[in-house]
Amino acid sequence: MEEQSQDDGVSRRGFLLTSAAAAALAATAENPRPAAAAATAAPAEVVEVALEVNGKARTLALDPRVTLLDALRERLDLTGTKKGCDRGQCGACTVHVDGRRVLSCLTLAAGLGGKAVTTVEGLAEGDRLHPVQRAFVACDGLQCGFCTPGQVMSAVALIEEGHAGSEAEIREYMSGNICRCGAYQQIVQAVRMAKEEA
Amino acid sequence: MARPSMDRIDARAKVTGAARYSADHKLPGMVHGHLVTSTIARGRVVSMDLDAARAAGGVVEIYTPDHRPAFQGALTGLAAVFAETRPPLADREVHYHGQIVALVLAETVEQARDAAALIRVTYEAQPPNSSFEDAKEHAVSPPSVPGLPLGVPIKEPENVDIKAALAASEVTIERTYEIPPRHHSMMEPHAAVAVWQDGRLTIYSGTQGPAAHAMELSGVLGVEQADVHVISPYVGGGFGGKAFTWAPAMLAAAAARELGRPVKVVTGREQLFTVTGHRAASSQTFALGARRDGRLNAIEHATISQSLGEDPGYRTTPKYYAAPNVHISMKITPGLDLPTATIMRAPGDESGSFALECVMDELAEELGMDPIELRMRNYLESTLKGKLPYSSKHLDECYRVGAERFGWSRRGERPGAVTDGEWQVGMGMATAVLDAGRAPTTVRVAFRPNGTATVGNATSDAGTGMWTVMAMTGARALGLPADRIRPALGDSALPFAGSSDIYGAVGSAATATVTPAILTAAREAIAKLAEHAATAEGSPLRGADDVRYAEGRLTGGGKAVTFGELLTLTGTAEVGAQGTSADLDTTHAYASYAAHFCEVRVNRWTGEPLLSRFTTVVDAGAILNAKTARGQITGGVLFGLAAAMCEEGRVEGATGRISNANLADYLLPVNADTVEFDVHFLDHPDTRLSPTGARGIGELGTVGAAAAFANAVHNATGRRVRTLPITPDKLLA
Ligand code: FES
Ligand code: FES
Numbered sequence: 001m002e003e004q005s006q007d008d009g010v011s012r013r014g015f016l017l018t019s020a021a022a023a024a025l026a027a028t029a030e031n032p033r034p035a036a037a038a039a040t041a042a043p044a045e046v047v048e049v050a051l052e053v054n055g056k057a058r059t060l061a062l063d064p065r066v067t068l069l070d071a072l073r074e075r076l077d078l079t080g081t082k083k084g085c086d087r088g089q090c091g092a093c094t095v096h097v098d099g100r101r102v103l104s105c106l107t108l109a110a111g112l113g114g115k116a117v118t119t120v121e122g123l124a125e126g127d128r129l130h131p132v133q134r135a136f137v138a139c140d141g142l143q144c145g146f147c148t149p150g151q152v153m154s155a156v157a158l159i160e161e162g163h164a165g166s167e168a169e170i171r172e173y174m175s176g177n178i179c180r181c182g183a184y185q186q187i188v189q190a191v192r193m194a195k196e197e198a
Numbered sequence: 199m200a201r202p203s204m205d206r207i208d209a210r211a212k213v214t215g216a217a218r219y220s221a222d223h224k225l226p227g228m229v230h231g232h233l234v235t236s237t238i239a240r241g242r243v244v245s246m247d248l249d250a251a252r253a254a255g256g257v258v259e260i261y262t263p264d265h266r267p268a269f270q271g272a273l274t275g276l277a278a279v280f281a282e283t284r285p286p287l288a289d290r291e292v293h294y295h296g297q298i299v300a301l302v303l304a305e306t307v308e309q310a311r312d313a314a315a316l317i318r319v320t321y322e323a324q325p326p327n328s329s330f331e332d333a334k335e336h337a338v339s340p341p342s343v344p345g346l347p348l349g350v351p352i353k354e355p356e357n358v359d360i361k362a363a364l365a366a367s368e369v370t371i372e373r374t375y376e377i378p379p380r381h382h383s384m385m386e387p388h389a390a391v392a393v394w395q396d397g398r399l400t401i402y403s404g405t406q407g408p409a410a411h412a413m414e415l416s417g418v419l420g421v422e423q424a425d426v427h428v429i430s431p432y433v434g435g436g437f438g439g440k441a442f443t444w445a446p447a448m449l450a451a452a453a454a455r456e457l458g459r460p461v462k463v464v465t466g467r468e469q470l471f472t473v474t475g476h477r478a479a480s481s482q483t484f485a486l487g488a489r490r491d492g493r494l495n496a497i498e499h500a501t502i503s504q505s506l507g508e509d510p511g512y513r514t515t516p517k518y519y520a521a522p523n524v525h526i527s528m529k530i531t532p533g534l535d536l537p538t539a540t541i542m543r544a545p546g547d548e549s550g551s552f553a554l555e556c557v558m559d560e561l562a563e564e565l566g567m568d569p570i571e572l573r574m575r576n577y578l579e580s581t582l583k584g585k586l587p588y589s590s591k592h593l594d595e596c597y598r599v600g601a602e603r604f605g606w607s608r609r610g611e612r613p614g615a616v617t618d619g620e621w622q623v624g625m626g627m628a629t630a631v632l633d634a635g636r637a638p639t640t641v642r643v644a645f646r647p648n649g650t651a652t653v654g655n656a657t658s659d660a661g662t663g664m665w666t667v668m669a670m671t672g673a674r675a676l677g678l679p680a681d682r683i684r685p686a687l688g689d690s691a692l693p694f695a696g697s698s699d700i701y702g703a704v705g706s707a708a709t710a711t712v713t714p715a716i717l718t719a720a721r722e723a724i725a726k727l728a729e730h731a732a733t734a735e736g737s738p739l740r741g742a743d744d745v746r747y748a749e750g751r752l753t754g755g756g757k758a759v760t761f762g763e764l765l766t767l768t769g770t771a772e773v774g775a776q777g778t779s780a781d782l783d784t785t786h787a788y789a790s791y792a793a794h795f796c797e798v799r800v801n802r803w804t805g806e807p808l809l810s811r812f813t814t815v816v817d818a819g820a821i822l823n824a825k826t827a828r829g830q831i832t833g834g835v836l837f838g839l840a841a842a843m844c845e846e847g848r849v850e851g852a853t854g855r856i857s858n859a860n861l862a863d864y865l866l867p868v869n870a871d872t873v874e875f876d877v878h879f880l881d882h883p884d885t886r887l888s889p890t891g892a893r894g895i896g897e898l899g900t901v902g903a904a905a906a907f908a909n910a911v912h913n914a915t916g917r918r919v920r921t922l923p924i925t926p927d928k929l930l931a
Contacts, residue, residue, distance in 0.1 A: 045255075065308040074307055079222035080215015082434070084385045085467040089861035092385055120215035133213040137205050140825050143661030143833055145212030146385040146434030152213055167874075175868040178861060180385050180435050181661045182833030184869045 047110045053078070054122030062109055069093045069104035072119060080120040080149045084178070091177030094150040095119045101157040120149035123156065132156045132194040141190035143181035151177045155191045164195040201824040201881070204680060208432070208665045217432045221389035221464045223402045228391070229258050231453060231463035232310035233446070234300035234317050235472060236292045239326035239535040239854025243290040243299055243319055250316040251302060256309030259457060260317070261301040263290045267452035270420025273443060276701065277414050279343055280507050281442035281475060282538040285418065286449050292321065294537045295328070295854040296472025301449050303461065326535040328854030330379075330479045330504060337529035340506040348546075349506035352516060352526040354582055360485075363496035363523035367487025370496075371561055375484075375553040376921040379847035380477040382542055383866060384660075386434020387470050390450035393460040398425045403447045404433040406440045407702030409656040412690035414443035415451055431688035433660035437837070438541040440660065441704050444474040471859035475540025476847065478504035482511075482553040486561050487523075492575040494521035499554070501528045505539040514550025516583060517631045517789060519558075519576035535854050541704075543837055544897035547632055548904070552841065552922070555628035555905030560918065563613075569627055569909070570597050570606070581787045589786040589886040592817040593629065596793035596880065600627070600815040603876060604795035613916035621799040623810075624914025630792040630902035634819070634884070634893035636710035637698035638781055643672065643716065643723040644774025646684075649750070649762030651676055652774070653719075654686035655712050656694040658703045661833075662896055663826025664712070670823055671713045671890065675720030677749035695778055706790075706894025709822060711779070714888035719777030726775045727761055728752065734768040779888070786886055790818040790893045794835070796906035800914045805926035807911050809839065813876040818898060819884035820891035827895055832875045834899025840867050842904035844923050 050059045053076060060075060069086070072078040072095070081104055084092030088106040095104045096118040123130035132155045135141070142148040154177050158164055163173040170191045171184070179187065211217035236243075248260050261267055266287035273283055286298045300317055304310035327333065340349035353360075364370050390403035399419065405411040405428060412426040419426070433440060446463045454461040465473060480503040487496035499515045511526035542548075562569040574594065580587045601607070609625040610616040616623040641655045653672035659665045668685035676683070686692055694700055699711055724747045731739040731752045739745055742754030751760050765773065782788075797811035814835060821827045844865035848857045858864045883891025904922065911929070912918045919928045 063306065063308050065312065070307050073222070074224070077224065078215070079218060079224075082219075082386070083221070083464070084387070085861050087467060087860060087862070089467075090385065120213075124214055129210070129213065136213045137209040140206065140209070140829050142206070142209060142212050143663075143829050144385065144433060144435040145208065145217055145661065146219065148212045149215050168870075171869040171872070175870040178385065178866055178868060180383055180437075180866060181829075182836035182867070182872075183829060184836070184867075184872045185832055185874045186829060187869065188874070 049110055049113050051112045051114065052116040054118060060109065064110045066109045067105055068095070068107040068109045068112060068117065071109035072104065078119050078121050082146055082149055084147065091154065092147050092150040094153040094177065096153060096157060101154055120152055123152070130156065131197045135190040135194035139186045139190040139193055141183055141187040143183050147177060147179045151179065151187055155194065159191065159195050159198055164191050201821055202670060203824040204666055204670055206663060206666045206826060207669050208659065219386055219432045219434050220391060220402045220404045220430065221462065223391040225391065225393055225460035228460040228462055229303045229305060229457065230307045230310045231450060231461055232302045232314040233298050233465065233469055233473065234302065234314045235469055236295060236297045236299050238292055238321045238323040239295035239328050241292050241321050241323040243292065244322050245320045246300065247318040251313040254309065254313040254316055256305040257302060257313045258305065259303045261287060261453065262299065263287045267449070267456040269418050269448065269452060271417045273414050274417045275410065275413065277442040279346065280540045281444065286445035294472060294535050296469065296537060296856065298445055298473055301453065303453060303457065326854035327533065328535045328849055329851035330531060330534065332851065333531035333534055334481055334502050337502045337531050340528060340530045348509040348512055349528050352512065352524065354524040358523050358525055360496055360498045360523055360525035364485055364487040364498065367495040368490050369564060370485065370487045371557065371564055372483065372485040373557050373560055373920060375482050375556060377480050377549050377552065377841065378922060379479045379849065380542060380841060380845050381471050381847055381864060382437045382439030383864065384435025384437055384439055387465045387467060388444055388446045388474050389464040390447040391460060391462045392450040392454040394455050397421065398427065399451055400427045400429065401447065401451055402429050404440055405430045406433065406436040406658050406660055406704055407700060408658060408688055408690040409694045410700045410702060411443055413700060415447065418448050419451055426690065428690035429688070430658060433658055436660035437543040438545060439474055441541060441701060446473065467861060468859040471856050472537040475538050477508065477542040478539035480510065480549050482549065484553055484557040486557055488561060488565065490565065492565055492567050492572045494519055494576045496523040497521045499526045502531065504531055504534055504536065506530055507539055507541055508545040508549065510546045510550030510553065513546030514554055516581065517633065518554055518578060518629060520578045521576065524582060536849065544632065544900040547897065547901045548838055548841065551628065551630060551902040552904045555902050556908050556920065559626065559909040559912065570601060573597065573629060586787040589788050590819065590882055590884040591791065592880050592882050593791040593793065596791055596815040596817050599878060600793040600795050600813055603878060604813040606795060609913065613913050620802045622802055622914040623797065623799050624910045624912065625795065625797050626906050626909025626913050627793065627795045628902035628905035628909060630794060630898055632706060632790045632894065632898045632901050634710060634788040634790050634887060636707050636782060636888055638695050638779045639699040639711050639715045640693040640695045640776050640778045641712065641715040641719040642693050642774055642776045643719040644772040645723065645727050645761045645765060646772045647762055647765035647770065649760065650682045650684050651678060652684045652686055653716055654692045655715065656690055656692040656702065657687050657708050657712050659687055660703065662703060662708065662830060663823055664703065664708055666826055667709055667822050668712065668716065671716045672720065675717050693776055706896040706898065709892050710888055710894055713822065713890040713892055715777060715779035717889055718779055719775060722775035722777045727773050730768065730770070730773045731764055734770065736768040737764055738767065783886055788884065788887050788893065790895060790898050792816045792898050792902070794902050794906040796910040798907060798910040798914055800911060800929060805929035807924055807929065809843065809871070809873055809907065811873060814899065815878045815880065816895065816898065817880045817882060818895045819882065819887065819893035821879050821881065822890065822892050824879070827879065828877055830895045831877045831899040834897060835875055835903045836867055836872060838900035838903025839907055841922050842907035842924050843867060843871065846923050
């Protein structure tokens with residue numbers, strides 16, 4: 001019998017997040033989160049971020065640990081962007097920052113001052129769906145729908161990037177978005193259809 | 199005949215982000231829960247240092263084995279067999295790596311997460327018994343579970359001497375097939391948002407069976423079933439992993455009651471691998487005895503697995519081939535320090551079909567016979583036991599049409615015969631059989647003044663297309679366009695019949711179960727509406743004795759009115775009725791079938807096996823919505839192929855830890871791994887099963903797909919890989 005201690009007081013991710021945030025605040029980073037100081041330090045740990053989300057200017061007062069994904073979901077009630085893994089491994093959280101696709105679970109909100117964020121909620125114009133959204137509906141590019149916001153955001157970006165040339169190219173560039181339901185062939189059809197329209 | 203085909207009615211909500219899944223709900227005053235899981239697989243918690251976590255900002259409460267929210271009971275019904283019966287935080291004992299040891303509740307997600315990371319746990323660790331490999335040698339016969347046929351030996355005839363029958367056969371082969379643990383890995387992690395009001399629980403929790411989820415939670419929480427309201431209109435994938443209730447939902451509900459505040463618990467991706475169920479590893483040995491002409495004389499099928507929940511022998515072997523001597527048995531390895539095994543898409547059928555359809559391929563090779571020919575020589579016309587005829591079986595047509603579409607005649611008979619540059623090209627096929635059935639269920643259909651009609655049942659749609667199929671069936675039954683039907687599902691307050699349909703969308707039976715009940719309920723609702731037209735104050739048809747309904751209009755006494763106008767005139771919110779489908783005709787057996795054809799290309803130098811073509815021909819009765827049915831088949835096939843191509847939960851025997859419990863290391867197929875599948879539906883409605891003639895398809899594609907891949911790899915390379923997945927190292931070794 002052996003005594004063993006679960007001493008992962010700072011998980012790798014926790015470390016990365018807190019240290020990145022601390023660096024951003026130009027605060028001391030040698031001990032990213034001293035436990036004893038946490039309670040007292042908590043009220044001071046707020047950063048203000050002014051950014052644009054789906055065309056609207058927003059100013060957020062945030063805990064620096066907040067990821068873009070959690071800022072959208074928990075602070076702005078934009079829950080269309082999904083958390084599939086929170087580790088950059090599934091693509092469900094894909095959004096656009098200044099027109100480029102990023103994984104919002106790996107992006108700290110505090111670093112996005114002055115940037116423009118587009119989420120799946122920001123694609124349609126009123127009742128009129130974006131051509132990619134229309135194509136996903138028409139081609140049945142979804143089943144459970146949980147990966148769909150990320151797939152749609154990736155599809156919009158890859159068409160704009162000029163990476164929707166062939167089926168093989170679409171498959172390659174859509175491979176950062178896992179679909180456990182296996183709607184891949186319908187997703188490829190949707191990307192092709194949307195590209196024709198674009 | 200053009201097959202009906204309609205866009206998913208839930209698609210718009212899903213492509214715009216408007217669809218709210220469990221974790222998307224936010225309630226005033228809600229606290230966020232974060233789970234802490236054990237870093238040993240066996241032993242006990244000696245102490246927990248919570249000081250730092252308690253001191254961290256925003257922490258509201260920390261539950262541990264010494265201080266846990268109250269649970270009054272245990273899981274009941276099938277969940278007692280297929281889910282984790284020990285309540286979370288029950289005591290300080292640790293039974294597997296990744297077991298919940300604490301729940302931290304805080305005002306924000308970040309506060310809960312980071313406080314959880316500050317908890318220090320000291321364990322008294324013992325060497326775990328986590329290796330299935332080692333445990334196989336000590337496998338035992340499973341205890342019998344009343345009412346469950348799983349794990350019970352099957353003998354045909356009753357006094358069969360299988361060893362003698364095998365010995366007396368002209369040709370015999372014996373082979374063992376190994377499948378590693380697999381994880382559902384649905385994209386939506388288990389999550390629950392729970393709130394109590396006046397002793398009643400409302401819980402947003404993704405589930406395949408809202409009513410069963412309510413029943414199970416009520417048992418655990420010690421409240422009436424009617425006092426638990428499960429809301430789950432959108433489910434981000436289930437695959438059997440959301441058929442039963444797991445700890446995250448129990449903890450959310452219990453903590454919310456304790457704290458008097460709404461609680462959200464979202465399971466982390468790596469936590470999902472351990473705190474919810476998985477498919478256990480299995481080892482299957484087949485011995486086949488045959489005549490030189492291919493006729494089977496004896497089938498022996500022996501399985502070892504962690505639990506009896508996915509008995510491949512029971513699920514597979516009696517349904518495929520005729521043989522005069524059959525012996526099926528199962529052993530289990532109880533007491534492993536591993537997470538709980540449950541059911542996963544095509545439970546037993548997937549693993550069983552892999553082994554059976556591979557061993558048939560091996561026998562065909564041994565006999566020098568075409569694999570389809572061997573299967574046709576042993577075609578099963580009635581059930582092995584009881585000799586019930588099949589209601590509608592067109593598997594022979596599946597083989598014929600599939601071989602033609604795929605170009606089976608171009609298959610090189612000799613393995614390794616076909617090459618294309620540095621690629622070895624091979625073809626393989628396999629059969630899929632999936633029991634079809636349905637339970638009587640209750641549906642409510644109601645007319646409303648705005649000209650729409652509701653169709654409600656406590657089933658679910660985790661991507662199956664049920665929303666749309668309900669709308670289409672309601673439209674057909676009421677003679678209305680589908681956009682005037684408002685389906686309702688994913689809510690435990692909706693109707694269901696009882697114990698047989700309470701589990702909602704499981705066993706690929708939801709469409710076959712719900713659609714006939716819609717027809718019945720529609721008839722009842724139309725009768726109610728006609729009566730209302732003839733009697734209600736304000737009705738233009740009042741007093742008429744010849745009221746008839748057709749396509750949304752009522753006529754009688756020479757007058758006509760739409761039901762929307764009628765209900766508006768009579769000032770009635772709705773007129774509707776419940777209807778319950780008839781019992782199943784038990785004079786026949788029911789199953790869905792498919793023939794899969796797979797082509798792979800294996801690189802001569804790297805051993806990499808690439809999927810290059812796949813054809814499947816499906817005999818599943820009437821196809822109610824070709825569009826969503828196609829997705830069920832293509833997705834199902836890929837789910838099955840994934841077992842052959844890449845999926846494998848890796849348990850470290852020494853620590854009991856799953857070393858690849860994340861989506862970067864637990865490999866799932868991505869878009870670039872797949873090709874466009876050629877899916878063809880035979881259209882033979884099974885009207886003996888139900889008036890809609892539809893059988894289940896949700897799991898059918900999954901069955902047999904891995905065997906088709908493995909057989910193709912063998913045809914390409916001459917190498918027979920019997921341990922999944924088929925990775926390059928196994929082809930180069
Ligand atoms: S949630 Fe961001 S990649 Fe999975
Ligand atoms: S639609 Fe379910 S994961 Fe893609």
